[in-house]
Amino acid sequence: MPRHIVDGTGDALRGFGADGFEGLVLWAGELTPSTARVTAGLVPPQHPIRDERGVGYFVDGDALFELNLHLHRNGLLLLAQVHSHPSEAYHSDADDRYAIATAEGSYSLVAPNFGEGFGVSSCAVYCLEGGEWLPVRHDDVPRRIHVL
Numbered sequence: 001m002p003r004h005i006v007d008g009t010g011d012a013l014r015g016f017g018a019d020g021f022e023g024l025v026l027w028a029g030e031l032t033p034s035t036a037r038v039t040a041g042l043v044p045p046q047h048p049i050r051d052e053r054g055v056g057y058f059v060d061g062d063a064l065f066e067l068n069l070h071l072h073r074n075g076l077l078l079l080a081q082v083h084s085h086p087s088e089a090y091h092s093d094a095d096d097r098y099a100i101a102t103a104e105g106s107y108s109l110v111a112p113n114f115g116e117g118f119g120v121s122s123c124a125v126y127c128l129e130g131g132e133w134l135p136v137r138h139d140d141v142p143r144r145i146h147v148l
Contacts, residue, residue, distance in 0.1 A: 001027070001038035006147050010111075010118030012043045013084040017114020020086075021048035022055050026100065027080040027107075028071055036079050036105075042067065044100075055086055056094065064100070080107035082123070084115045089124035091133050104128055107136075107145070120145050 009025045016023025024046055029039040045063045049056040059067075071078060081101040085092075089112040099108060109123040125136040125145070136144060 001029075001145065001147055003147055005038055005041040006118075006120060008041045009082050010115055012041075013082070013111055013115025013118055016048065016057075017084055017086075017116065019048070020050065020055065020114075022057050022084050022086070023048075023115070024057050024059065024081065024083045024100075026067070026078060027082065028076040029079050030075070031077060031079075036077075038079055040074075040076060042070070057083070059100065067100075078103065078106065080109060082109040082111065084111040084113075086114055088112055089122075091124065091126050091135070096133050099128070099133070102128070104131075108133055120147055 005027065012025050013023045024044065026042045026044060027038045028042060029037045044059050044067050046057040046059050049058060078101050081099060089110040091108060091110060095108065101108060106128045108126045109120065111118050111123050120141060125141050126133040127136055
């Protein structure tokens with residue numbers, strides 16, 4: 001995936017984090033027989049949530065419809081979702097339940113510290129396998145996600 005998409009993702013996550021909110025960026029692109037290539041970083045309209053239970057975001061049905069329309073019109077597939085947490089990076093129960101990337105083999109990256117110091121290597125990385133979000137070993141991430 002291109003470095004500028006990684007950089008743009010970090011900028012977006014830090015922007016949400018500056019206001020004390022989690023943020024979401026979606027990575028879309030193309031599949032070939034041997035690889036997936038990220039060609040776009042998309043920041044969907046989202047509603048930040050902050051209450052006594054913590055922080056989060058909500059993407060409403062209209063935004064999801066527009067996202068799917070955009071992907072279809074541009075011949076893109078949703079490959080990964082990237083979101084931030086205020087401190088630790090892990091896949092929470094809410095992250096499992098409300099995932100937007102739901103195709104087998106999709107990735108979910110969770111950035112710690114509202115995206116400060118964002119990079120693929122700073123994230124907890126998960127892959128959807130058999131309908132379950134499974135952690136990717138940290139030393140296996142560079143083999144799966146190449147930043148150019």
